[in-house]
Amino acid sequence: MEKILVCISNPYHAEKLIQRGRVLANAFNGECLVLNVLNAPFDELDYNQLQTQLMFKKLAEKYSVKIQTEPSNFKKISHHIAKFAEEHQATQIVIGQVTLTKLELALKESIINSLLEKLEGVDIHIVEVTREGNLGEEYQRGIPAILIMENGEYHLSFQGDENQALQKGIFYQTLTSDFSNGFFVVKREGEHQVVKVIHGKIKKEDVNHLQ
Secondary structure, eight states: OOEEEEEEOOTTTHHHHHHHHHHHHHHTTOEEEEEEEESSOGGGOOHHHHHHHHHHHHHHHHTTOEEEEEEOTTOOHHHHHHHHHHHTTOSEEEEEEOOOOHHHHHHSOOHHHHHHHHOSSOEEEEEEOOOOOOOOOOBOOOEEEEEEEETTEEEEESSSOGGGOSEEEEEEEBTTOSSSOEEEEEEETTEEEEEEEBTTEEOHHHHHHHO
């Protein structure tokens, strides 16, 4: 059976690549798998990057494909793609690539060439994509925080006793705010739950969503 591996990283291009992989899988009556390699560990992702991960999961559900996300651990992207392709016996790979200038071609190592060296008998489909960047930075890099209750209200604490914590998570403060406004993100069983923080407090009904 044909197994189509789609490699995604940029939110602007992900759906286009997954669509291509889904079409190929349908044409060959095969299976489509999606791989997303992160540049940083899960607990170091900023809010926008977490939103991107949620978007990828929604796309995977929309096109009925399996998706796996893993950190790069400072290894080259081609290493992860090749390893994943071998482990899952992928027969075709779909990958996006922007058109490079002559200078970029001379300076950058081609992922395509690296994959061709590492893999045999695997077809590589190159999808041309635009040079759109990542989502704009609207939030500071997350910091560990705990959710506690004081005087009947739910507060975030950054130096409190973890034994009193109702939940542990990561707080992302809005860059344009001088107050503790932003989002509190709790990771549970591979899923991220997000609630709004206003002046360091979280509404009771939002806390219920975390439990």
